[in-house]
């Protein structure tokens with residue numbers, strides 16, 4: 001039996017608002033149909049609008065018939081019943097960031113009887129949910145889409161009773177023994193006996209004029225899983241030489257006429273899985289431009305070309321494209337930790353356990369007569385797991401493993417209180 005799409009989204013090509021909703025639905029594994037309005041006649045006939053420039057676009061139509069005009073992602077979240085308020089005044093454990101590490105920590109914490117809240121700034125699944133296919137995660141020999149993996153983990157965490165607050169970000173915290181108080185960006189305050197930071201990394205940017213303007217209108221951070229099918233017959237440009245760039249390029253090459261990978265180095269990074277290097281180099285419609293960088297973004301409302309410069313020769317070339325994907329890796333966003341004196345490395349990653357002595361040999365601020373647990377930060381009762389942690393491996397499996405491990409240390413910490 002054919003399953004009907006849950007949500008229909010109508011809009012104009014290059015609309016950043018429509019992209020934000022598509023990205024959220026794709027990452028959340030919610031079936032949807034994107035209907036790109038071609039002309040005023042279609043906009044009038046199908047939606048009763050004046051034309052494709054009608055300010056009411058994009059429009060979401062839900063399976064129950066509800067029509068939302070120009071909704072925000074938060075309004076879509078509310079409509080799906082996913083937006084909720086904390087039910088308790090205090091939790092045993094609050095976890096910030098619902099990527100693989102945070103989801104895993106939530107599953108283990110809630111299943112082991114801890115009153116658990118998980119806070120996520122955007123969509124459940126983190127970086128992993130932007131991946132079209134994760135092929136090296138244990139137990140999925142055919143691979144699994146990041147969105148599906150995230151949705152399964154969300155269900156599992158919810159089944160065990162973890163509360164998940166989507167579309168809220170932790171912005172600052174105060175931590176005392178067995179009491180962490182964290183302010184969220186909407187003014188909500190969360191109290192918990194233990195806090196876990198699993199906020200991963202933020203995408204690096206190109207830093208070019210127009211980058212903000214074109215975001216969602218030709219420039220996309222990450223693998224652009226929601227955009228792949230829209231690239232049919234297009235020439236797309238991917239920037240980056242890591243695993244995520246290689247994986248995304250392969251996925252895009254199934255739809256696009258041509259994929260050009262732009263990288264500063266000579267070849268894909270050494271840590272890129274061998275099977276990926278092999279597939280990328282043997283895919284006929286993938287071209288690699290080594291020792292190169294994007295230097296100009298062209299377009300008006302929407303990106304229509306990029307200039308690429310060869311860093312060795314200085315030679316420049318323009319490629320006409322409406323799809324520039326940036327897989328440039330990331331940096332952690334841990335300003336809140338600096339504000340409360342939690343030890344970070346030079347790039348802002350949170351230092352934990354035995355590594356702390358490398359950064360602060362005397363550990364003057366550590367007043368307990370035990371060493372910090374392996375995943376504990378320099379603040380007792382504040383833990384860090386996954387990509388945000390100094391020295392982490394930057395893989396789904398390691399993030400999931402660290403999330404689970406954290407809970408073992410959380411039990412030890414709580415038992416000492």
Ligand SMILES: Cc1cc2nc3c(=O)[nH]c(=O)nc-3n(C[C@H](O)[C@H](O)[C@H](O)COP(=O)(O)OP(=O)(O)OC[C@H]3O[C@@H](n4cnc5c(N)ncnc54)[C@H](O)[C@@H]3O)c2cc1C
Pocket residue numbers: 096097098099100101102119120121122123124125126127128129130131132133134135136137168169170171198199200201222223243244245247248333385386387388393394395396397399
């Ligand atoms: C395109 C792509 C493909 C990849 N493919 C693979 C693969 O095939 N195999 C593999 O092993 N790894 C892969 N990776 C790497 C893997 O996805 C990451 O290592 C993993 O997701 C890290 O998990 P994490 O939970 O530590 O952090 P993240 O996945 O980065 O999740 C962090 C979460 O925290 C949220 N957040 C941030 N700040 C706040 C805040 N203040 N308050 C609340 N929430 C916040 C973010 O929105 C995000 O959802 C890929 C990465 C990318 C980008």
